[in-house]
Amino acid sequence: MSPRQFTRVQFNLGVQIQLPNFNHFSVESRDLSLNGIFVASDTPLPIGTACQITLFPAAGLGVPSFHMMGEVIRVEETGLGIKFTEIPQGSKYHLYELMLSQTQDLDNIKEEFETAPKNTDIFML
Numbered sequence: 711m712s713p714r715q716f717t718r719v720q721f722n723l724g725v726q727i728q729l730p731n732f733n734h735f736s737v738e739s740r741d742l743s744l745n746g747i748f749v750a751s752d753t754p755l756p757i758g759t760a761c762q763i764t765l766f767p768a769a770g771l772g773v774p775s776f777h778m779m780g781e782v783i784r785v786e787e788t789g790l791g792i793k794f795t796e797i798p799q800g801s802k803y804h805l806y807e808l809m810l811s812q813t814q815d816l817d818n819i820k821e822e823f824e825t826a827p828k829n830t831d832i833f834m835l
Contacts, residue, residue: 715745716743716744716745716746716822717743717744717809717818717822718741718742718743719741719742719743719809719812720740720741720812721739721740721741721742721808721812722738722739722740723738723739723742723765723766723767723768723808724736724738724765724766725737725738725739725747725749725763725764725765725766726763726764726766727749727751727761727762727763727790727792728761728762728763728764729755729759729760729761730760730761735751735753737749737750737751737753737789737790738750739765740788740789742805742808742809742812743809744794744805744806744809744822744823745793745794746780746783746791746792746793746794747763747765747780747791747792747794748784748789748790748791748792749789749790749792750788750789751789751790754785754790755782755785755790756782756785757782757783757784757785758781758782759781759782760779760780760781760795761779761780761781761782761792762777762778762779762780763777763778763779763780763792763794764776764777765777765804765805765808767804767808771808771811772807773804773807773808773811774804776798776800776801776804776805777798777801778794778795778796778797778798778801778805779794779795779796779797780792780793780794780795781793781795806823
């Protein structure tokens with residue numbers, strides 16, 4: 711297994727997963743990175759399933775809810791690993807702010823954020 715490209719932050723927040731058929735369900739995140747999220751879920755989805763992910767940060771964090779597109783890349787007994795495939799520019803900023811609010815590794819997160827557009831094509835301009 712290759713090393714992770716982005717720092718993971720342990721983080722519990724409300725998440726809504728919407729599928730292409732417009733079915734949706736609510737879950738809670740376990741960890742988050744600039745590249746993806748792991749959510750605790752007893753709803754298994756096939757690997758490769760496309761979805762829209764909406765994150766609902768707690769009101770005290772000062773970050774509004776925001777969304778991005780993703781794809782299920784890992785299925786475990788305890789949940790789903792979802793890689794972000796499209797992140798609108800405004801959501802990219804909110805994701806960055808959210809990660810900064812939950813980590814002590816500020817320099818690493820800042821560097822990943824600044825170099826992410828060069829490393830991946832998920833960020834929409």
